[in-house]
Amino acid sequence: MSDTTSIVTIDGPGGAGKGTISRMIAERFGWHLLDSGALYRLTALAALRKGVATDDPAGLAEQARDLDVVFAVDDGRATILLEGDDVTREIRREEVGGAASRVAALPVVREALLQRQRDFRKPPGLVADGRDMGTVVFPDAPLKIYLTASAEERAKRRQRQLHEAGENARLSTLLEEIKARDARDMQRAVAPLKPAIDAVELDTTQLDIPEVVKRIETLIVERELT
Ligand code: DC
Secondary structure, eight states, X not given: OOOOSEEEEEEOOTTSSHHHHHHHHHHHHTOEXXXXXXXXXXXXXXXXXXXXXXXXXHHHHHHHHTOOEEEEEETTEEEEEETTEEOTTGGGSHHHHHHHHHHTTOHXXXXXXXXXXXXXXXXXXXXXXXXXXXXXXXXXXXXXXXXXXXXXHHHHHHHHHHHHTTOOOOHHHHHHXXXXXXXXXXXXXSSOSOOOTTOEEEEOSSOOHHHHHHHHHHHHHHTTOO
């Protein structure tokens, strides 16, 4: 799988800032963006809506394979449609995130989503955001970033995000959820969350978003990816 399209993978645990940072890098260079977590969330949501159990691997793989999804930009706003229905907000709910993490532990589901993710690689470039972008999906990427932040800081960020969306949650509950999700994502047998051996690790606990974006931009320029 060799390709001349520039590609930057950004992996790491939930709440490290991957989503915002990936979007900013993609916009800055005019590249495509793959939000791979959204594909796992969409698979989980499709299963929840159709009554497919989260312990039915064959049924879940079918949902992943047959996902009818459109990533669109509507009035300058990124929008995600599942079977024509706008689910942009719904897939961010805690319940869907938890189900996504369980669904993502199933090898048949990961396999069913693999080619769909690789198809995002189109000129002039791609920023791929996820857990296994640098290790499994795009192992030949010329720049791999691994973003981390302490669980406490990530819980605080999540609380702020929920608050802005009009939802309230206890910090202690969010911290427990984040730790449980980290454990599931890092300990699963297939494509566990871990830095690729050639990844550049950035700890964002003490860095704000513009600083992280600047560092990644510098790496992109230094490696002559533009
Ligand atoms: O990044 P996110 O919170 O939207 O991801 C939702 C879940 O999907 C997360 O718990 C782990 C899983 N995931 C994955 O296993 N592999 C990816 N490349 C992206 C997400």
